[in-house]
Amino acid sequence: MNTRDIVYIALFASLMAILGLFPPFTMPFTGAPITVQSAGAMLAGALLGARCGALSVVLFLVLVALGLPLLAGGQGGFGVFLGPTGGFLLGWAVSAFVIGYLIDKFQDYLNGLSVVAIIAFGGIVVLYGLGNAWVAVAVDISYWQATVASVPFMIGDALKVFAVTGLTLAVRRTYPEGLRA
Template sequence: MTTRDIVFIALFAAFMAVLGVFPPLLIPGLGIPITAQSLGPMILGGVLGAKRGTLAMLLFLALVAVGLPLLSGGRGGLAPFVGPWSGFIYGWIAATFLIGLLTERFWRKINLVSAFLISVAGGIGVVYLIGVPWFSFVSGTGLAEAFMGSMIAFIPGDLVKAGIAAAAVTLVKTSYPLISPRLDNRAR
């Protein structure tokens, strides 16, 4: 790992913290806050790639775990990792990795549409795949009820975030690419 990689990891961990400055919107009856930080995995993975993006996310979450109030609403410490919505935080790690992996794999073909679809697959699909069952289990809510509540309340905003992330990824790709395209075994 180069000094440049370490700088980007720290910089994008700080970016996640900046997204936490925006106060959370709490949906009555659900208990899951709408935050700007759910945009983070889409941008971290899409701009930095799988390894550096995931390391940036892990650094950010480690800083939260040691008590820094970096989550939306000024939350920090270990409590955010055991609540009903904690699965969404764990989903950020997997989403960042998947988005980074897909972005690296399809780097040469990345455009606004493909970046959007990758952001939706990771930033919505993976995060919800981990977060909704966790929320259902911890809160005692039925899985179908938790999923429908998530769909109605959060997916429209998450689609907007995926669009913002796609625009950022394509802009960075054309102006200052940080990802090297993965080589196919056949291309070697």
């Protein structure tokens, strides 16, 4: 890892903190917030690659665990990882890794559609797979019930996928190798 990687890791952790300034929208009846921060994890993976993208999210999550109020709504502290959304928080790092890995693996075949598919897979399928599993455990419901309850959130995440895809393609046009050394 070189200095450039470390700077980008810190920069994207900061970006996730900035995205936390957007107030969360809490869904009625669920109490779970819709935030913009998951887009930061998607973007980190897409632009920094698997390792650096995941590390940027891990750095952000360590700061949250240490008590910094960096999550949307000013949340922070280790306790947020034990609540119903804890699986989604940890899933951000896995999501960034998967997106970065797939972007790198299929780099020679990337176009708008493939980037949408990769970001949707990592940012929705993988993230909700992990997040819903934790919701099911934390709230003591079935995995199916957790998945059904998460459908309204997936609509917002689908919009984030398209926004992140647009940003990713714009950056890749300017920096074809991505934000890598």
